[in-house]
Amino acid sequence: MDRRQRKTREAIFRAFISLLSEKDFEQITVAEIIEAADVGRATFYAHFETKDSLLKELCGELFCHIFDATGRHCDHRHIFDCTAPDSVFLHLLQHLQKNDNNILDLLSSRNNELFLRYFKNNLVKLVESQLPLFESEKSRKLPESYRINHITSTFVETVRWWIDNGKKESPEVIAEYFFLAL
């Protein structure tokens, strides 16, 4: 990819992320984005069809990255193919805490609903693969789709609580809360 393209694309993403941490997505204008990114109006529309598609591409990049990384080896002490179910979730929390691509800032902003929904959608596949590890007395009385929804929601809402309360706890403590709550 042409260096100009790359630079423009990144400048737009950076400007967009910065604006998202300040104000509602709905009230961010294209004029503001290109002003912050310092690119021409026509350039913006050469890269993104609309403001909504910009958001969509941003979400894609953010969550593909974090979920891809969760599926591979990396520098943490927990890896994906461990049989303990908390390893995957702890791993995710640790990734979040590192704030790659400012993902935590976005999840903390007033646009958090937007990103938490996206986060939940990506999380479902992961939960499905870990489902057998959550078996229990009570859980056998519940429909599988209900259990998937419950586990996924609980994790997302745990993250939301963590962020809303200032991220004071360590990922380990949060993972413990998550498993206690279930």
Place this chain on the structure above:
Amino acid sequence: MDRRQRKTREAIFRAFISLLSEKDFEQITVAEIIEAADVGRATFYAHFETKDSLLKELCGELFCHIFDATGRHCDHRHIFDCTAPDSVFLHLLQHLQKNDNNILDLLSSRNNELFLRYFKNNLVKLVESQLPLFESEKSRKLPESYRINHITSTFVETVRWWIDNGKKESPEVIAEYFFLAL
């Protein structure tokens, strides 16, 4: 209140609710609302400052009504001041099922995020008042604010699951799922 005012206000709400069950809030225009409500443009703005304030007033009416009713006697077999914690939640589910003011339609629409968030905010007070009834071995290890968030979220997400899956189950079954999940 002048009969004309009342009729206009209701016509606007009806039109708005109808449109909300068809398309996204963001892409509903004032022109569509007044066309469906069959009122003049200036009349709309005499009643509501903006499209957003219309949404806000709608949410207020919907949830104040349903939560007020939950706190009073009514024609169900469960009432608020029963000590069993499930009575309140079962009661809420029964109210939802009655679809007062089309609240279920709105929670089912593609705008459900909008209303579920509002629903959750109103639910928190109720959960706080019922908190002692959810005590358990595990729960004592969790911070109170975390527990409130968890119980509230679980109820909202249970309702979401119920609606998304076609509302096949009775309120009694859903209430049971809710308590089993916790």
Place this chain on the structure above:
DNA sequence: ATAATACTGAACATGTAGTTCGGTATTATA
């Protein structure tokens, strides 16, 4: 050096929000 390609920025068409105002219809009330 050159051809391809990306960026610029102003001008433009389109569409929506919200306001204004003179005229009309409905309401309360006396």
Place this chain on the structure above:
DNA sequence: TATAATACCGAACTACATGTTCAGTATTAT
């Protein structure tokens, strides 16, 4: 039933955002 108050109408208007176009300029790859 007459009257004053008030709600509604609707067209015209301002303001602003979106998305497009295009001729000119700068950067890139080769």
